[in-house]
Amino acid sequence: MDTKDKLLKNNSKTQLINIGRQHGVTGMSKKNxxxxxxxxxxxxIIQQVKQEVKQEVKQHVKxEVKQEVKQEVKxEVKQEVxxxxxxNVNHNTGDTKLTFIDLFCxxxxxxxxxxxxxxxxxxxxxxDKKCCEVYENNYGIKPIKDIKHIDEKNMVDFxxxxxxxxxxxxxxxGNKKSFDDNRGLLFDEIMxxxxxxxxxxxxxxxxxxxxxxxxxxxxxxxKKRINDIGYKLQIFKMSPHNYGIPQQRERIFFVCVxxxxxxxxxxxxxxxxxxxxxxxxxxCVENKNLTMEDLVEKNVDSKYNIEPTLKNxxxxxxxxxxQFDVGEKISPTILINDYFKNYTDEEYNQxxxxxxxxxxxxxxxxxxxxxxxxxxxxxxxELLTKREIYGKLEWQTGVIKKNDSIYNYxxxxxxxxIRVKKNKYFPxxxxxxxxxxxxxxxRYITPRECARLQxxxxxxxxxxxxxxxxxxxxxxxxxxxxxxxxxxxxKHYDIC
Ligand SMILES: C[S@@+](CC[C@H](N)C(=O)[O-])C[C@H]1O[C@@H](n2cnc3c(N)ncnc32)[C@H](O)[C@@H]1O
Numbered sequence: 001m002d003t004k005d006k007l008l009k010n011n012s013k014t015q016l017i018n019i020g021r022q023h024g025v026t027g028m029s030k031k032n033x034x035x036x037x038x039x040x041x042x043x044x045i046i047q048q049v050k051q052e053v054k055q056e057v058k059q060h061v062k063x064e065v066k067q068e069v070k071q072e073v074k075x076e077v078k079q080e081v082x083x084x085x086x087x088n089v090n091h092n093t094g095d096t097k098l099t100f101i102d103l104f105c106x107x108x109x110x111x112x113x114x115x116x117x118x119x120x121x122x123x124x125x126x127x128d129k130k131c132c133e134v135y136e137n138n139y140g141i142k143p144i145k146d147i148k149h150i151d152e153k154n155m156v157d158f159x160x161x162x163x164x165x166x167x168x169x170x171x172x173x174g175n176k177k178s179f180d181d182n183r184g185l186l187f188d189e190i191m192x193x194x195x196x197x198x199x200x201x202x203x204x205x206x207x208x209x210x211x212x213x214x215x216x217x218x219x220x221x222x223k224k225r226i227n228d229i230g231y232k233l234q235i236f237k238m239s240p241h242n243y244g245i246p247q248q249r250e251r252i253f254f255v256c257v258x259x260x261x262x263x264x265x266x267x268x269x270x271x272x273x274x275x276x277x278x279x280x281x282x283x284c285v286e287n288k289n290l291t292m293e294d295l296v297e298k299n300v301d302s303k304y305n306i307e308p309t310l311k312n313x314x315x316x317x318x319x320x321x322x323q324f325d326v327g328e329k330i331s332p333t334i335l336i337n338d339y340f341k342n343y344t345d346e347e348y349n350q351x352x353x354x355x356x357x358x359x360x361x362x363x364x365x366x367x368x369x370x371x372x373x374x375x376x377x378x379x380x381x382e383l384l385t386k387r388e389i390y391g392k393l394e395w396q397t398g399v400i401k402k403n404d405s406i407y408n409y410x411x412x413x414x415x416x417x418i419r420v421k422k423n424k425y426f427p428x429x430x431x432x433x434x435x436x437x438x439x440x441x442x443r444y445i446t447p448r449e450c451a452r453l454q455x456x457x458x459x460x461x462x463x464x465x466x467x468x469x470x471x472x473x474x475x476x477x478x479x480x481x482x483x484x485x486x487x488x489x490x491k492h493y494d495i496c
Contacts, residue, residue, distance in 0.1 A: 007042045016041045098200075098495065101125075101156070103163035103190060105143055107134045109477035110162040110203065112456060115139075116483055117490065122156045131472060134463050147189045152196040161194055164205040164477050187222060194256075195229040202226070202256035203486055205477050208237060210252055222254070223276045231256035234278045236485055240455070240478045244288035246295065247453040249428045249478060253485045255281060257493070265493055281492045284484055288455075292423070295452040296438070304443045309383075310413070311442065313390045316380040317418065318406040321395075323372050326402050330365065330395040332358055333417050336384060337391035339366050340377055392417025407439040429453060429474040447473070455480035 007016070016038055025041075025048045036044070102111050102124040111121055124143035126132055132143045144150060165186050194202055211219045226233045236253040240246075266280050306314065324330065338359050348356070366373055377384070384391045394417045397409050412419045412434050423439070435444045445453075447462050447469035454476050462469045489495075 004042050004046060007045065008038055013038050013041070016045065098159040099157070100160035100162055101158045101193075101199075102143075103147055103161065103193070104165050104186070105135055106131050106164065106475050106477075107472045108139060109454065109456075109479050110164065110205075110482055111135070111139055112460070112479045113477075113482035113486055114160065114162065116479075117486055119160060122158050123150075125150060130463055130465075130468050134461070134472065137461050147186060147193075150189075150193060152193045155193075155197070158197065159200045160203065161190065161197070161199045161201075162203040163190055165190060188225075191225050191229060194231075198230065198258060200258050200261055201489065202231060202254070203482070203489075204254040204256070205482070206252050206254075208250045208252050226254070226256050227276055230259045232259060232262040232278050233276065234281055236283065238283075238478075238481045238485065240453070240481055243286070243480060243484060244290055245453065245455060245478065245480060246290060246292045247429065247478070251477070251481065253481070255485060255489050257489070261493060281488050283488045284491065286484065288480060292438070295449055296441070297446050297448055300441070300443060300446055304446055306437060306442055306444070309386070312383055313386075314406055314411065314418070316376075316383055317393055319380075320373070320376055321400065321404055321406055323376075324369065324400045324404075326400055326404075328365070328400040330393075330400065332361055332394075334362055334366070334393045334395070335359060335391065336366075336373075336377060336393070337388075339363075340381075389413060389415065389417055394419040396420060397422050405439075407442060409439045411437040411439050413437075429470075435470050450474075454478050455483075 025044045097118055097120045099120050099122045100110075100114050102108065102114075102121055105111060105124040105126045106128070108124070111124070115121065121139065121141055124135060124139075124141050125145070125147050126135065126143045127146050132145070136142045190202070190204065210222075213219075223233055234255045234257075236255065237250060238253060239248055239250045241248045262278070262280075266278075305311075335355065335358050338355065339362060343351070351359075394414070397420055406420055409423045410421045412421065414434055420439075429436075429450055437443065438445050447466050448458070450470060450473040451460055451462060452458070454473050455478050456473075456476075463472065
């Protein structure tokens with residue numbers, strides 16, 4: 001059956017008109033000479049979507065492409081038109097499994113967890129082209145591009161809605177603009193769909209700061225909206241490191257249960273709900289018991305080694321660390337170039353106050369080791385002044401220990417300096433390009449190791465570009481945490 005046949009078979013005339021409107025098809029209204037018949041509307045939709053897709057493909061393919069590439073593109077356009085149109089129509093899967101829609105799907109952390117629990121995905125959505133490529137490559141579903149294009153009145157039915165809605169407006173990495181930022185409002189898109197479709201469960205995820213931004217008003221808003229559309233909310237603060245996965249990544253999971261289901265399974269215990277939250281579901285306690293050594297790849301390509309200049313910088317700092325006394329406290333960030341710079345009073349006064357504060361606090365330590373630090377700085381000055389961050393050391397591993405070394409830890413090159421972190425748990429993977437260094441092996445962690453830290457199986461096909469993988473994994477949910485939350489919910493509600 002081709003795209004048009006499917007479109008005609010699965011939709012009434014009204015539904016077709018809605019799909020047409022959703023794609024901005026013009027000339028279908030009564031005003032323009034009465035509604036066209038189903039056949040004509042279907043043609044118009046396909047024509048319009050073809051144009052959309054061609055436009056999108058054009059942006060990615062140079063004009064002077066060879067004939068065979070043109071053929072490929074044509075095939076892709078056909079496939080994409082099919083996916084785009086069919087994705088938006090109601091189709092009965094005839095299956096008894098719980099079905100889910102994966103909003104803001106990224107590379108599919110939720111998908112992975114939910115299919116592990118026997119559920120079936122019926123629609124996915126993400127605006128990022130590369131995430132969509134990876135998603136389709138792994139799960140055979142082409143995500144719809146923008147959540148705003150989903151017409152809640154004319155979409156597939158489903159039991160579960162899941163979504164790790166964009167966290168930049170709320171995270172520490174972003175600038176915490178919260179709901180003033182357009183992306184903050186994407187939460188409302190979830191509510192729009194859930195309010196109309198009324199699935200059994202909503203599973204949402206976000207950064208932990210979401211509870212605090214705008215003095216808690218954002219969280220109050222989220223809670224109220226979830227309650228208003230007829231769901232009971234329970235939240236879980238989770239991090240992989242609490243479940244035997246060596247990554248510290250605190251996140252909030254929002255579990256929303258439709259009121260009728262909640263009431264069927266729980267006693268009416270009002271005290272529990274006084275703040276609009278419940279605490280009925282108990283988390284499963286399964287623990288993976290993994291250490292970093294269980295996750296590292298063997299025989300790693302030398303392209304992941306630290307580049308020579310950075311290696312020299314870390315060696316230089318290591319030389320100094322080794323000369324500090326055991327028990328020495330190194331905080332806050334050492335600004336070594338500032339210590340040796342002869343600022344005039346005027347220049348000094350113009351420095352940011354945090355900088356002046358650090359410089360004052362650095363003085364006692366640097367003075368104490370004056371005899372060591374002066375010749376050390378003279379030897380490495382050229383290197384340490386090459387880039388501003390080379391001269392800043394953020395030592396976050398506690399006091400100096402016996403046989404201490406910078407290479408005993410995880411290292412991240414951040415705008416704020418060279419951050420050295422404890423080695424038990426990997427620092428949170430983030431979407432920005434700050435690939436962490438595993439000091440022990442003097443190399444960056446590999447894309448596959450990132451995927452393992454996020455509990456994706458080794459069968460998961462990663463994007464071919466490493467930088468893209470680092471970003472995607474930094475954005476993803478931890479699959480095992482997600483699995484734990486959903487499995488615990490299912491257990492409480494007698495689903496599996
Ligand atoms: C925090 S990530 C979610 C990652 C996902 N949970 C995973 O496991 O990979 C948020 C996602 O929302 C997507 N996004 C942002 N705006 C969107 C929109 N208007 N419609 C659909 N997706 C959008 C981003 O591209 C990003 O992949």
